[in-house]
Amino acid sequence: LEHLSQMQPEVLYLYWDKFVEKLNSDNSFHRYHGVFIIANLTSVDKGKKFEKIFDKYCGLVEDKSFIVAVNVVGNLGKIAKAKPNLQAEITSILLDVGRTSHKHKDLMKSGSIQSFAEYFDEAEDKEKILEFVRKQLDCFAFLVPIGSV
Numbered sequence: 001l002e003h004l005s006q007m008q009p010e011v012l013y014l015y016w017d018k019f020v021e022k023l024n025s026d027n028s029f030h031r032y033h034g035v036f037i038i039a040n041l042t043s044v045d046k047g048k049k050f051e052k053i054f055d056k057y058c059g060l061v062e063d064k065s066f067i068v069a070v071n072v073v074g075n076l077g078k079i080a081k082a083k084p085n086l087q088a089e090i091t092s093i094l095l096d097v098g099r100t101s102h103k104h105k106d107l108m109k110s111g112s113i114q115s116f117a118e119y120f121d122e123a124e125d126k127e128k129i130l131e132f133v134r135k136q137l138d139c140f141a142f143l144v145p146i147g148s149v
Contacts, residue, residue: 002033005040012037013044020053028065035060035068039075042082050083066102068070073097073111076117086120091125095132109136
């Protein structure tokens with residue numbers, strides 16, 4: 001389903017609510033898949049369904065599972081690209097990942113950098129983003145692709 005959501009998101013968009021339900025699952029594996037698929041479906045979200053779950057989705061940056069949290073961060077760039085109206089809020093969240101409760105802050109920041117790369121060309125806060133990235137230059141965690149965590 002993840003692959004299909006990347007290649008043909010319109011096919012799965014009909015099942016949006018099923019994927020949103022996954023965000024509430026007790027199983028972190030299910031939450032992870034919901035996070036990933038929903039991010040891909042935002043590219044075809046003409047009904048603005050994501051806007052209704054924005055707080056819930058972004059709240060998972062503090063999920064008890066690091067894998068869920070880091071993948072929210074790593075997928076926010078896709079969402080910012082698909083939803084320009086949310087870019088300012090998403091940028092703020094990505095710039096703040098160092099304040100999460102997770103101990104692997106460098107990996108969270110790596111996810112932010114990956115997300116910034118998705119929409120940097122149209123981002124309004126380029127200077128803040130560049131400053132964030134410059135501060136990470138001495139950290140090698142940004143070399144680890146988020147999907148491999």
